[in-house]
Amino acid sequence: MRGYLTDPAAAAGLRLTDGLPEPDPAPDEFVLAVRAFVLNHDELNLIRRRPDGWRPGQDVAGEVLRAAADGSGPAEGSRVVVRLEQGGWAERIAVPAHTAAVLDPGVSFEQAATLPIAGVTALRALRHGGSVLGAEVLVTGATGGVGQFAVQLAAASGARVTAQVSSPERAGDAYESGAHQVVTRLDQLPGLGPFQLVLDGIGGPRLADAVRLLAPQGAAILYGNIGGPTALSISDFYAQGWNGRLIGLISGNPDASMATDLTLLVRLVAAGRLNPRIGLVQDWERTADALTALARRELRGKAVLTLPAAQPTCRTGYREPLLDHQV
Ligand SMILES: NC(=O)c1ccc[n+]([C@@H]2O[C@H](COP(=O)([O-])OP(=O)(O)OC[C@H]3O[C@@H](n4cnc5c(N)ncnc54)[C@H](OP(=O)(O)O)[C@@H]3O)[C@@H](O)[C@H]2O)c1
Structure with missing residues (x-):
């Protein structure tokens, strides 16, 4: 064979x-x-x-x-x-x-x-946020294998989805998946967030940026660290994500x-x-x-x-x- x-x-x-x-x-x-x-x-x-x-x-x-x-x-x-x-x-x-x-x-x-x-990881990550009807949801790496499903499933569940993509050339793909807003970076963008739910497969400095954009008691679901390790401290939660949660997701x-x-x-x-x-x-x-x-x-x-x-x-x-x- x-x-x-x-x-x-x-x-x-x-x-x-x-x-x-x-x-x-x-x-x-x-x-x-x-x-x-x-x-x-x-x-x-x-x-x-x-x-x-x-x-x-x-x-x-x-x-x-x-x-x-x-x-x-x-x-x-x-x-x-x-x-x-x-x-x-x-x-x-x-x-x-x-x-x-x-x-x-x-x-x-x-x-x-x-x-x-890709699909099941996105589905299970999204479930950790509970009902996302009307919620602000951030998906990083939004045109990646998992990210594309996360955007589609979050939008289909009634969330307002912000997609972070690696370059402006990827924006069209993210909009096609149902994103309401597309960004290439998460820092230095006044008015971005706060997000009740973050779905992140990138890690690195971008995860710390995302935590600073968490809403009070929001949740950040980490399923990958393709962008490397993250330096994170309690001060990142003081920004606005008081009592926020970080969940390490293994899809199973x-x-x-x-x-x-x-x-x-x-x-x-x-x-x-x-x-x-x-x-x-x-x-x-x-x-x-x-x-x-x-x-x-x-x-x-x-x-x-x-x-x-x-x-x-x-x-x-x-x-x-x-x-x-x-x-
Ligand atoms: N925990 C679990 O159960 C589980 C399940 C599935 C996947 N994962 C992990 O999740 C991560 C993503 O998986 P995937 O299958 O979605 O990967 P993928 O299809 O390769 O997509 C990766 C996404 O991240 C972006 N990206 C790639 N390298 C990057 C870097 N160095 N810095 C910033 N952004 C970068 C890509 O942008 P471009 O579009 O520009 O390439 C793309 O949007 C991987 O680390 C994977 O191992 C974990």
């Missing part, structure tokens, strides 16, 4: 091999024929940290090739999306039946594969609650209320190129890698994904 292994001597630290063993499912696991997977920022780090034959791949959509022997989970032929710990960048993989979300007919494999890490391991949240997101996509921004779709043999583009910050949306169908499939009802550029 074909699939990817880490190999420090190969491009982007990754080698496609045809020597992998076929999946050997436990009774409560089904065999998935992978049709699309996406890249997440943290996978760049994982590939670096686990260089010796580790099998990457967490966000995957595909068709159930063989249902679980114990009868649980989706039936053969079902189209599903799953969040895995590893191993999803392969033709086939065994998946615990209770972790899968079945796709609505209108949701493509490409769209679905964007949801597990694959389990039944992951399937529940994935099902919610799939339904929002099917209803046209959530539009995964996809910046690149290409054949999975070009995964190394896509990883390089992600590392260089060249993408404007999620990178999706696709695999050919293992068997004839019904494609009725598919909607075209939103593409910024297609390779």
Whole structure:
């Protein structure tokens, strides 16, 4: 079977091999024929940290090739999306039946594969703010994988969303996601905030800026520190965020609650209320190129890698994904 292994001597630290063993499912696991997977920022780090034959791949959509022997989970032929710990960048993989979300007919494999890490992290971060109806919400890194979903979900929940983006060129993307206001920096902007909720995946000095913009008893949810460590002190809360909270969010391991949240997101996509921004779709043999583009910050949306169908499939009802550029 074909699939990817880490190999420090190969491009982007990754080698496609045809020597992998076929999946050997436990009774409560089904065999998935992978049709699309996406890249997440943290996978760049994982590939670096686990260089010796580790099998990457967490966000995957595909068709159930063989249902679980114990009868649980989706039936053969079902189209599903799953969040895995590893191993999803392969033709086939065994998946615990209770972790899968079945796709609505209108949701493509490409769209679905964007949801597990980025979509679920945004959803769970937003939930920490409670009801955001009418609230001022700040999303940093708003055109990133998680950020784009955070903006869309917060706006769909009735918040007034301020999006922080890395450059003016990214502003249009953030407005398209539903942001009400877009900024490139958080300091020296009179009138900005206060925010009842901050969703931050960047950290660094920007997080300290964001804390100074917190409303009294507001919450800052930290899910990443792509911009480095943050120096923070109580004086940052004295600005206005008295008794504010900082929450370190870990989006969670694959389990039944992951399937529940994935099902919610799939339904929002099917209803046209959530539009995964996809910046690149290409054949999975070009995964190394896509990883390089992600590392260089060249993408404007999620990178999706696709695999050919293992068997004839019904494609009725598919909607075209939103593409910024297609390779
Ligand atoms: N805690 C969890 O469970 C969890 C889950 C998912 C992700 N994460 C973490 O969250 C972070 C973001 O993940 P992601 O998948 O959304 O990444 P992503 O798709 O690469 O997006 C990153 C965003 O941050 C901006 N950015 C990148 N490098 C930056 C820097 N040095 N300084 C300031 N801004 C920078 C990017 O701007 P451009 O658009 O200009 O590139 C983009 O808007 C990562 O650290 C990831 O590991 C954590």
